[in-house]
Amino acid sequence: MSSNAEASSRAEVAANNGATAQGPTDGPRPAIEARGLSSGYGPQAVIREINLTVRPGEVVALLGPNGAGKTTTLLTLAGELPPLAGEVLMDGAVTKAPLHLRARKGLTFVTEEKSVFMGMSTRDNLRVAGIDVDTALELFPELAKRIDVRGGLLSGGEQQMLTLARALSRKPRVLLADELSMGLAPLIVRRLLDAVRRAADTQGTAVLLVEQHVRKALVYADRAYVMRRGRLVMEGSARDLASRIDEIESSYMSGAEGSVEGVDFLTN
Numbered sequence: 001m002s003s004n005a006e007a008s009s010r011a012e013v014a015a016n017n018g019a020t021a022q023g024p025t026d027g028p029r030p031a032i033e034a035r036g037l038s039s040g041y042g043p044q045a046v047i048r049e050i051n052l053t054v055r056p057g058e059v060v061a062l063l064g065p066n067g068a069g070k071t072t073t074l075l076t077l078a079g080e081l082p083p084l085a086g087e088v089l090m091d092g093a094v095t096k097a098p099l100h101l102r103a104r105k106g107l108t109f110v111t112e113e114k115s116v117f118m119g120m121s122t123r124d125n126l127r128v129a130g131i132d133v134d135t136a137l138e139l140f141p142e143l144a145k146r147i148d149v150r151g152g153l154l155s156g157g158e159q160q161m162l163t164l165a166r167a168l169s170r171k172p173r174v175l176l177a178d179e180l181s182m183g184l185a186p187l188i189v190r191r192l193l194d195a196v197r198r199a200a201d202t203q204g205t206a207v208l209l210v211e212q213h214v215r216k217a218l219v220y221a222d223r224a225y226v227m228r229r230g231r232l233v234m235e236g237s238a239r240d241l242a243s244r245i246d247e248i249e250s251s252y253m254s255g256a257e258g259s260v261e262g263v264d265f266l267t268n
């Protein structure tokens with residue numbers, strides 16, 4: 001057997017093991033996956049034993065009250081925080097690579113912080129990211145009339161459309177999106193979630209979406225996980241979880257540092 005053939009049969013074994021571990025009901029191999037993942041900001045784990053998968057073309061919501069560990073999970077999947085235990089896999093292979101190398105493999109991470117350069121025009125914000133302006137405007141035509149306006153003068157919704165236009169114009173294979181719609185008007189939230197859904201449907205992007213608007217998230221997502229105090233406490237299809245909204249609500253009540261806030265989000 002040539003070393004190439006050996007390598008590919010090893011890869012097959014690895015893939016088959018992955019498939020077995022996932023059970024028989026699955027579709028394609030997950031684009032991104034956490035197995036027994038624990039991590040934190042020092043020796044103490046903030047998230048524990050997280051098992052989750054996102055397959056190509058899936059939108060998966062990660063829900064849970066403030067402080068549950070959603071951002072920590074995304075940071076670890078992105079390669080910004082090292083696992084304390086367990087592992088992150090991309091396309092079935094364990095990765096320990098930092099974010100910039102995961103990015104080369106098609107992972108894009110939209111963080112909670114706005115990443116718009118405030119002193120630069122919309123056009124230059126796209127240019128410095130190496131994004132074709134026309135591609136970005138196809139995603140969000142409403143940015144056309146704001147193309148020469150400085151980032152700092154855009155509305156919050158426009159800034160977030162610009163951020164997402166930049167992320168999606170790269171046609172990522174994996175998109176990790178942290179609270180895209182925080183504080184934005186319902187119409188804008190719909191535009192952002194529509195664009196994410198379309199990327200999954202038309203380009204096969206695997207999307208993991210942290211979202212405070214629980215009901216809305218369950219409209220756009222295929223599946224969801226609910227986190228509480230660093231652990232996954234519920235998972236299922238979006239339809240299943242939409243019918244168990246009371247249970248999600250009570251997990252917010254008992255899990256949140258700011259539980260009142262968590263419940264507010266459920267009514268949005």
Ligand SMILES: Nc1ncnc2c1ncn2[C@@H]1O[C@H](COP(=O)(O)OP(=O)(O)O)[C@@H](O)[C@H]1O
Binds near residue numbers: 064066073
């Ligand atoms: N940079 C940090 N250093 C230490 N602890 C942190 C840091 N960021 C978050 N935490 C803690 O980790 C826990 C989970 O936070 P986070 O992942 O941001 O939750 P979520 O995104 O669900 O609101 C919280 O208790 C929070 O205080």
Ligand SMILES: [Mg+2]
Binds near residue numbers: 070071072112178
């Ligand atoms: Mg967060």
